[in-house]
Amino acid sequence: MSNLKLLFPLLFVxxxxxxxxxxxxxxxxxxxxxxxxNVRFSDVPINPNIQIHFILSFGxxxxxxxxxxxxNGRFNVFWDSDNLGPxxxxxxxxxxxxxxxxxxxxxxxxxxxxxxxxxxSIDSWVSNAVSSLTSLIKQYNLDGIDIDYEHFKAEPxxxxxxxxxxxxxxxxxxxxxxxxxxxxxxxxxxxxxxALWRSYGGVFDYVNFQFYAYDRRTTVDQFLRYFDAQSAxxxxxxxxxxxSTDSSGGLKPENGFFTACERLRSRGKLNGIFVWxxxxxxxxxxxxxxxxxxxxxxx
Ligand SMILES: *[C@@H]1O[C@H](CO)[C@@H](O)[C@H](O)[C@H]1NC(C)=O
Numbered sequence: 074m075s076n077l078k079l080l081f082p083l084l085f086v087x088x089x090x091x092x093x094x095x096x097x098x099x100x101x102x103x104x105x106x107x108x109x110x111n112v113r114f115s116d117v118p119i120n121p122n123i124q125i126h127f128i129l130s131f132g133x134x135x136x137x138x139x140x141x142x143x144x145n146g147r148f149n150v151f152w153d154s155d156n157l158g159p160x161x162x163x164x165x166x167x168x169x170x171x172x173x174x175x176x177x178x179x180x181x182x183x184x185x186x187x188x189x190x191x192x193x194s195i196d197s198w199v200s201n202a203v204s205s206l207t208s209l210i211k212q213y214n215l216d217g218i219d220i221d222y223e224h225f226k227a228e229p230x231x232x233x234x235x236x237x238x239x240x241x242x243x244x245x246x247x248x249x250x251x252x253x254x255x256x257x258x259x260x261x262x263x264x265x266x267x268a269l270w271r272s273y274g275g276v277f278d279y280v281n282f283q284f285y286a287y288d289r290r291t292t293v294d295q296f297l298r299y300f301d302a303q304s305a306x307x308x309x310x311x312x313x314x315x316x317s318t319d320s321s322g323g324l325k326p327e328n329g330f331f332t333a334c335e336r337l338r339s340r341g342k343l344n345g346i347f348v349w350x351x352x353x354x355x356x357x358x359x360x361x362x363x364x365x366x367x368x369x370x371x372x
Contacts, residue, residue, distance in 0.1 A: 099369045100345035102126040102253075102281065102313065103362065104177065106152030108352035113156050114165035114172075117351050118359050120366035125172045126251075127165070128219050129157060130350065131180035132209060133188055134202065141183045143191035146201030146235075148209055151183065162214045176215050177255070178206070179222035187224040190265075195234050202239045207248050217251040218243065219281060220269075225261060229268035237273030244276060252276060256307075257283035258299070263306070270307055280310040281347050285323035293329040297336060304342070311344040318361065319353040326361040334368055345369065 101123055105112060107130035119125050132148040135141040162174050180188050192198045206218070220236055227235075243249045254277055256266035270277075282303045284296065291299070296314075304312045314337065316323060316330045324330045337343040346365045348354065354362060 098124075099343075099372070100124045100126060100279070100313070101362075101366050101369055102128055102175075102279075102345065102347035103351050103354075104128045104130045104347070104349050105351040106130050106154075106157045107180065107350060109153045110352035110355055111153070111156055112351045112355045114161055114174075116355060116359070118363045118366060119169050119172060120363075120370050121169070121171055122370040123171065123366060125169065125366075126175055126217065126347075127172065127351075128175045128177045128347075129213070129215070130177045131188075131221065132176050132178045132206070133180060133183055134178075134191075134205075135183055135188065139184070141186070143189065144201070145191070145193045146198040146205065148178065148202065148205040150209070151180070154213075159213050166214065173216040173251075174214070175217035175219050175249075175251070175253070176206070176210060176213070177219035177221045179220065181223050188222065189224045189226045190222040190232060191226045192231055192235055195231060195238075198235045199238045199242075202235070203242050206239065206243065207246070210243075210248050215249070217249050217253070217278075219253045219255055221255040221281075222265070223257075223262060225265055229265045232265045233269040233272045236269055237276065240276050241273065251278040253279035253281045254307075255281040255283055257286035258303075259286070267306060270310070274307070274309060277310060279345070280307045280312045281315065282307075282312050283323075283349070284315045285317035285321045285349060287323045289322035289325075291322065291324040291328075293324065293333045293336070296324045296329075296333045300333075300337065300342070313345040313347050314343070315347045315349065316361070317349040317353070318357070319349065321349070326364065331364060331368060334365075343369075
């Protein structure tokens with residue numbers, strides 16, 4: 074993993090403008106579309122000096138309709154595709170060359186029930202997932218994938234094989250150019266994602282650690298300790314920090330999130346910021362997104 078990771082920035086430096094490339098290594102990412110809040114890409118602020126990833130939430134391997142059933146890796150659209158469809162993806166990327174769009178798979182609930190990672194066999198799940206995700210990603214002009222399963226009806230080793238193989242194949246086929254995982258601090262969740270990381274960590278570009286799943290009384294010092302602990306768990310990964318604009322917990326912007334970011338930056342550890350979610354931020358005019366992007370653009 075480390076050899077490849079050193080090579081890519083080097084090739085980019087040879088091709089592109091030096092300063093531009095360095096800042097582009099910093100990423101701002103935002104989940105969008107899970108709550109059907111009529112939010113569009115064009116509603117969200119886009120700072121031109123950093124890399125921006127929208128992450129569509131969610132693609133799920135369940136049937137749609139009133140009683141969703143697992144489909145063994147055949148993915149369907151469960152995000153607000155009326156407002157976030159193929160033409161909107163194409164248009165936001167045309168207007169902003171620094172924007173890329175990813176698909177997050179899994180998520181917490183479907184129709185108020187847990188999205189359970191469910192597999193008939195590893196080979197059949199992988200085969201179904203590769204073909205259905207390839208179609209979706211091409212149809213919607215997407216660039217990357219995010220793994221966000223939170224409930225499991227399969228052993229960690231099965232999850233690791235299924236997800237690791239699918240992401241490896243999608244990258245090798247150049248269907249996607251980047252991938253991330255979105256774990257949080259829960260025993261069962263960490264067992265699954267750390268098994269995936271042990272076998273396939275090298276295929277993932279970012280760790281979208283859900284720091285907003287910690288307690289809402291999290292202090293700046295605790296936050297920094299959590300960051301170090303998760304960076305050790307996902308050793309060698311680019312762990313991104315995060316806040317939420319819904320009612321979930323963690324360290325909020327009004328309680329010191331940006332102070333924690335500045336501390337990480339001074340230690341050379343600020344890889345990027347992600348937010349859950351645009352649907353929730355629309356009401357306050359994306360104030361904290363603007364602040365987060367400005368902080369990252371300071372370089
Ligand atoms: C997922 O599993 C849980 C626990 O077994 C169950 O209560 C829930 O209904 C399942 N989710 C769906 C969508 O069927």
